Amino acid sequence: MATTDPKAIKKYTDSLQTEVDAAYLYSRVAAAEEVPAIANMFRELGEIELEHVSKMTEKLLRDGIKITVPPPSWRARTLNRIGKLLGYGYIIGVLMDTEKSITAAQLAQKEKNHVPISGDEANHVKILQALLSSKSKVSGEHISRIEGKHKSIGGNALRAAVLGANDGLVSNMSLVMGVAGATDGQSGVLLAGMAGLLAGALSMALGEWISVKSSQELYERQMDLEMLEIETNPEGEMRELALIYTAKGIPEAQAHQMAAAAIQNTAHAHEILVKEELGINTEELKGSAWEAAITSFLLFAVGAILPVIPFFYTSGYMAIGQSLAFSTIGLFVIGAAITLFTGKSIWFSGFRQVLFGLAAAATTYVIGKLIGVSIAG
Incomplete structure (x- = not known):
């Protein structure tokens, strides 16, 4: 007899959706x-x-649960689309997170049902880790390609865009509502809102500039020191290279041969030591x-501009209401965008x-109102 429990059906639908989405994204990354x-x-x-989708569907049908395989989700x-625009490095990271969540769910289900753990549950995580690890059997050039994509700015830029807009909206909306509460949406709100926008944006920009510049300067100094060590003590650096290769599982004799060959090319040896010893991704130094x-x-x-817009052409409670409306739409869009990182429901994250x-x-409106009454009194 087929189950009609909405919670059970939703659970199975969500699981199928996760598998379908993973298959779709793997195919896009492969293409x-x-x-x-x-x-x-x-x-x-x-x-x-x-195959997981097919087997899961067959099992559900045997258990009397009729369910339709969903298409790739929104x-x-x-x-x-983001992968096409910014590169698929971020998508690979999302797939890694998806595989980890699937593994955790499988382990929890087996533990609940007292089913022995086979060790195969995390196979996809291990495969992705191998692809993104220097221990992979794929050539070093191929690994560099993958690591470069995985660490590309695509995912970081997307996350920064969402979080940056969120910071601007929430902080300036709070400021605007605080001043609006004190003045009933009259004089000073527009000035305060634009001042808050400029102050916050300039602060964010300066902080980002200092962060990127200081990181670059630190990395460049470490790289210069590493080159100096190669030039003044090539034997010691060759031993370090041999230890790095040995730690990767390469036989000791072969590791020493590879290190001796690498140290003959100063630039190549420097590149390896910068990456493996210092853990520096030189792609990060190219950012402005x-x-x-x-x-x-x-x-x-x-x-930050969203809550300010109505005060350009109106004032009072009309402006306050429209400011809240614009801000609410912005907040919901940002919450929906966050689901790209979390995989949660758009409605849940948005609301x-x-x-x-x-x-x-x-909170700031009430505080502003109290302050305004106090000053007026």
Whole structure:
């Protein structure tokens, strides 16, 4: 007899959706991958996910649960579009998180049902880790490709965009509501809102500039010191290279041979030691501190301008109401965008963001109102 329990059906639908989305994203990453060996690995992972979907559906039918396999979700399709624009490095990170969540769910279910753990539950996590690890059997050039994509700015830029706009919106909405509460939405709100926008955006931009610039300067100094060590003590650096290779599982004799060959090319030895010993990704040094600062300024300003807009053309409670309306829409959009990182429901994340943002605005409005009454009295 087929189950009609909505919670059970939703649980199975969510599980199928996760598998379908993973298969879809693996296929998209594979299609975008230029290295055939790596593309085949991602393609096979996608095919395995589709097999999981098929077997899960068959089992549910045997248990009397009729369920329709869903198409790729809005989230998966949006992630694919982001991958096309910004690179698929961030998508690989999302897939890693998805595989970890699937593994955790499988282990919890087996523990609940007292089913022995086989050790195969985390196979996909291990495969992805191998692809993103220097211990992989794929060539060093291929690994560099994957690591470069995984650490690319695509995912970080997306996260920074959402969080930067959120900071601007919440902080400036709170400021605007505080001043509006003190003045009933009359004089001073527009000035305070624009001052808050500029102050916050400039602060964010300066902080980002200092962060990027100081990191670059630190990395450059460490890299210069490493080059100096190679030039003044090549034997010692060769031993370090041999230890690095040995730690990767390469036989000791072969590790020493590889180290001796690598040290003959100073630039190549420096590149290896910078990456393996210092843990520095040289791609990060190519970023512009000014570009990061300007981007942070604009992202903060985009969020911060929303609660201010109505005060350009109206005032009083009309402006306050419209300001809250614009801010509510912005908060919901930001909450929906956060689901790209978390995988939660759009409605859940959107309304949660609205609730927290409006709670902050209400608090500052009440405080402003009290201060305004106190001053007037």
